Amino acid sequence: MAEISHSLASRSAKARAGIFGDIRAALKPMRTEGAAATVVDDRIARHPRNLVPARANLPQPEQVALFIAKATEVMTSVERVASASDVPKAIADYLKGKNLAPELRLAPDPRLSAIPWDRQPTLALTSGHARDRDATSVTGAVAGIAETGTLMMMSGPGAPITLNFMPDNHIVIMDPSRIVGSYEDGWDVARTRDGGAMPRAVNFITGPSRTADIEQQLQLGAHGPRNLHIILVDQLDRGDQGPSESDGSSA
Amino acid sequence: MHPTSHDFKDNARRALDDVHLQTVMGVFRGGFVDKRKRAMERLPEFDQLRDQARDLKNHILENLDHYLERFEAKVVENGGQVHWCRTPAEARETVLELCRAADAKTVSKGKSMVAEEIGLNDYLEEHGVVPIETDLGEYIIQLRREPPSHIIVPAIHLTKGDVADTFREHHTDLKPDRNLGEARDLVNEARAVLRQKFIAADVGITGANFLIAETGSTVIVTNEGNGDLTQCLPRVHIVVTGLEKVVPTLEDASTLIRLLARSATGQEMSCYTTFSTGPRRAGDLDGPEQFHVVLVDNGRTSLLGTEFHEVLRCIRCGACMNHCPVYNAIGGHAYGWVYPGPIGSVLDPALIGLAEAHHLPNASTFCGRCEAVCPVHIPLPNMMRQWRFRESEQKLSPPALRYGLGFWGFFATKPALYHFGTGIAMTVLGLLGRAKGRFRSLPGAKGWTDTRDMPAPEGGTFQQRWAQRQRKAG
Known part of the structure; x- marks a missing residue:
């Protein structure tokens, strides 16, 4: 912790006493x-849910369909592949289609390193x-939230959050079984990980970065990614203990 | 920011005559209103959520001390620090001291209305720390040394051409033949310049939309991702925010998040909603080494339990100004301080004093749209009425108005006198205006007849004619 001067601490303590005195009075x-x-x-202990909109109260396969529809609406692109071994080709094709360099910056996530990248030798990988200078990042996600097509990311050794914000293109690899209905469902997932401790950062990401600050005209890629691409990989989590497994704890 | 709210009448006059401003406000009008309406129609539970949000916020305010204590304990438990500040001066000094302790030369900033409220940028700059706004709109107006004109879209008063001129003036290495004709070009230019600023910054300062007592998290909601780069690249993250932003749990924050973007921009969800909890953890490859939360009171606690208690429910979505006919006519700068529109007309007198801001609660037709669209049902018109009452009590309104209202109050509460007086007046006006059926001017009502004719009464007062009608019907 930084060296904070004594005067700063005592001023804060005095202000605190005044504030609490006034609130209580x-x-x-x-x-x-x-x-x-x-x-x-x-x-706080029970953290009860308030009204959760009925929209995403669906069987899981329909939640996946809703997630894809909602994500597409906010200009996230989504594709689905059968297994992890299809991912390298899907990414190579995606990059080619956008005329992007075949260079990837990977999150140091064991689930991502287990992908057979050597099937596409043209892809240059760093982690x-x-x-x-990184143009394209590849990360996992803790959950997908169907109600608004939102990705839920949690920071950790296997999930540096700069990968979500700095590169121009962000590719997310996720098992569709991680898609849940509501934000509250997302918090339930979060509470089962790592003893329920909040990581330094939880990011809800809904579409690529955008701004309408100039004449209310929508522009993508204000500061974060211009392109957000999700590859849903069936059976990606197979062999895991499910989404409750603490991702990336062994970087 | 030095308030000019006392000059509201002149400010508003100038705004109405400002052709440039009227053109951009013409572009603004209706955009967010239609988008909010569509978002609302797509969520059948919207109104129920608003009721729950109101009740939730009331519960929080009634237990504000307890939730703040829980929040503080959790921040500390996660390795962060909370700094309490009663006044803008205390808050500015605290942030400066934190910057100095970090040996900071430049500071990147996410958008924060509380930072505007305490005049943080000017203060840091005067003391040798360079703050750089990174929200595109805020960056543009920082270069132009202007205050925001809207709490969500701060540069709404500018055109593409204005922004291009601003960049050409300040980005000195821009080649003269570089095309800045389209919004896309301007966004790319700002992105490239600001990216280097993010990387160079020693400290990142953001605001907070919510504080979570359960976890000690601060929450920011953005579309650009600038708030995230501001907090994950520098060594120190400082959150500057108002103490009324605390909510109990992640579930409670989720309820308010469902309302925030829909009410503000008509999006179902903003692009980035980020929950920040303490500094980076062991094993993390990025994130700040220090996490500070500067909690600012600045008059908020003095509103608890008063007739303005409920304004503390505000989640700063801006729907009230988007829907306000007065804001839409004059824009944000005329209000003369940080918060424009109906929320400003209620908050500004509380934060900078009624003597400075007493005109603002009068800048309303009481059409009621602000209250009708508020996601937490703040009775804004009634609060403006309360301020008008205090304005009159403190003799801040013109004497002629106060005497006039005093006379009217006396007259209108004596039915016999009222019927007698209005009976005579209507008869006389009816006789005088018989020929033309209208008056081009009336003594004592010049303000009215300057721009329109006064129709002549056709005989009798409303009460007299109503009584006649009742007799006929009976």
Whole structure:
């Protein structure tokens, strides 16, 4: 932790005392003292769901279809392949179709390194966090959320989050069994990983980067990826303990 | 930012006469309104979610101290620090000190209305730390040294041509023959320049849309990805935000997230919603080494339990200004401070004082659209009425208006006197206007008749004619 001066700490402590004093004085007439703290602890411990829209309350195969439809709507491209051994060719074709260099920056995720990349010897691979010159990244995802075609990423040794934001093109490899209905379903998945501890960053990603700051005209690739491409790979997680397995803990 | 809200009337006049501004506001009008409507129609539960969001926010405000305590404890548990600040000055000094402790020369910034509120950029710059706004709209107006004119789209008052001119002036290595004619060219130019700034920055400062008590996370919602590059590339991440942003759990944040983008831009979901929890962990290959949350009060706690309590529910979506006929006519700068539109008309007097901002609550026709579209049902018109009441009480409104209203109050609450007086007035006006059926001008009502004719009464007051009608019917 940084060297924070004593004056900064004591000013903060003084402000804190004032703030809490004022809040408690203002709220006193509005509540029964003592009860409030219990209610608060209970809500945090149980983290009950509020209303979850019915839209994604579907059997899993239909959630996959909804995910694809919603992702496509926000200009994410999605394709589906039968197995991990089809991934190298799918990526090589994708890059060729977009006239992009066959160079990939891979997340150091064991699931990605297990892909038989040597089937496409033209692909040049490096692995690690993103660097400014990396044009195309390949990462996994913890879950797909059907209600809005959203990817859920969690940072970790096998998932450097710069890969989600720096390169012009971001390719995501995910087993379709990871697609769930709602954000709340996504949090349920998150809570089963790593003892439920929040990683440094959770990213919900819904389409490629965009801006409409100039005359309200939509432009893709404001700062993050211009292209977001998802390859759904059936049976990718086969042999895992399912999505609850702590991804990337062994980088 | 130095407020000019006291000059609201002149500001608004100038805005209405400003041909350039009127052209861009013409482009703005309706865009977000239609998109929000479509997004709402696609989510049948939208109104139920709004009711739940209102109740959730009320619950949070009633337990604000407890949720803030839980949030703080979790931030610390995850290796971060919380800094409490009562005033803008305290918040500025805290951020500067954190930047100095990190030996920072440049700072990249994600969009933060609270940073605008505390005047952070100017202060850092005066003290030798260079802040660089990275949201495209914020970057453009930073180069132009202008305040934002909208809380979501800060450069809405500018055209492509304005932006191109700004880049040519400030990006000195731009070749003269470089084409900047289209929005695409401008976005590419800004992207290239800002990418190097992200990489060079020692500290990244973002705001927060939500703070989560359950996990000690701060949440930002963006479309560009600038807020994420701001927090994952520099060594230090500082979050500057208002203390009313705390929510209990990840589930509660999810409910509000469903409302935020739909209300703001009509998107179902913004591109990037990021939950940041502490500094980088052992084994992480990227992310900041330090995580600081600067919680700013700046008058917020003083609103608790008052007639303005409910404004603290605001999630800063901007729907109220998008739907406001006054905002749509004059744009954001005329309001003269950080928050324009209906939310500004209620918040600004609370944050910078009624003496400075007393005109703003009058900048409303009370059409009620702001309240009707608010995702957390803030009764904005009623709050503006409360400010008008205080304005009159504190004698900030013109004496003629106060005496006039005082006289009207006396007159209108005495039915006999009222019927007698209006009876005479209508008879006299009816006789005088008989020939033409209208008046081109009326003494004492010049403001009205300058731009339109006053129709002459056709005989009798409304009450008299109503009584007649009832008698006939009976």
